[in-house]
Amino acid sequence: MPRRINRVATVSVHTSPLDQPGTGDAGGMNVYIVEVARRLAARGVEVDIFTRATSRALPPVTELAPGVLVRNVVAGPFEELEKTALPRHMCGFTSAVLRAEADHDPGHYDLVHTHYWLSAQAGQAAKLRWGVPLVHSMHTMAKVKNAALADGDAPEPEERVLGEEEAVTASDQLVANTAEEARELIDLYGADPARVATVSPGADLSLFQPETALPSTAAGTARQRLGLPPDAYVLLFVGRIQPLKAPDVLLRAAARMVADDPALRERLVVAVVGGPSGSARCRPDGLEALAAQLGIGDVVRSEPPVPQGELADWYRAADVTVVPSHSESFGLVAVESQACGTPVVAASVGGLRTAVRDGESGILVRGHDPADYAAVLRRLHAEPAHRARLARHAVRHARGFGWDATVDRLLEVYTGALSHLTPAEATA
């Protein structure tokens, strides 16, 4: 009989589930951790999320939802630190995580699930001290990122590669977002195939719905709510503004479209929703400067990050969401957009090849040449019937990615990891 899981320790050192996704280090991983934790708690599995405190004002514990606690661990200064500065604070962070269990009866946590390589360092200590299985999700991997760097982007350091290799060796189960990521774990990191499970992330399908599915009480249309003209051709970029996400490719493609068809300038809107992240090279003000330099400053509308409830309106208001990333472990934005009935034009990389069904729910573009993106976006502009067909398929495709299915599968992985414990570990 499988052992019941009562409580999971989740570790996310470098970014807090309390942060607004879409800026800095907060993105899809934060959304993943929050959505999974809420749903585990709703099924009776309590979740404690350990993260590094980045403000003196934060209490030691914050209740995120019933059954979900965020433990704001003091380790290092009370401020945001570059990820490169975090390894030297891991010792303090790990000790604080271990002390948290010491406040409870032995066996408080049944399992530890770590996210991103730094967290796995704390997870390895917790696994040994608590005698529980370690489940690890990479989310992104240095070897994959380094093979697809944006122009001028600094490669991930060797320290991270080594940390990821250690995480692979120490984990009882690795969770990959896609079959492609599972293969990379096996081929690039030497993971044991029996210990790699593919668990697809999801989207909040109750929030991300097409305009037509909204109750008739909704005030106006998404375009009206956002002040966008009904006849505009709206291209949307959502996410952290960083070279890896390549928002500049969309701007350059838009500039080409306007140069080829000057009349389009009146109707074209390029909306960019998100905040700065990482390198200073690709900040929102940098994008505004690029738009001005390309002569499309009047076409581009930059918006700061917004909560998902508001983001849904941006997806609904857009004709196409563009995801030209150089590398993407999954690409939640692509699924959320499709769930709202907006097809996606994405780079044919990583998880986007799973998140978008090429030719059916969107279009995948090989490489990052703005001319190729302009050609696809021009065609979709000229063929509204094609766009509408993609939109219908997009909604259907996105329905296959709900967070409840993610949690069903994760619980199977957790149960499997527990059943692999040696009898001595299981009674520790």
Ligand code: UDP
């Ligand atoms: N996001 C958000 N508000 C914003 C921009 C983004 O809540 O203004 C969320 C978005 O809904 C998505 C996540 O941030 O769930 C980004 O995830 P994705 O997998 O696309 O990219 P990542 O940040 O993981 O690289």
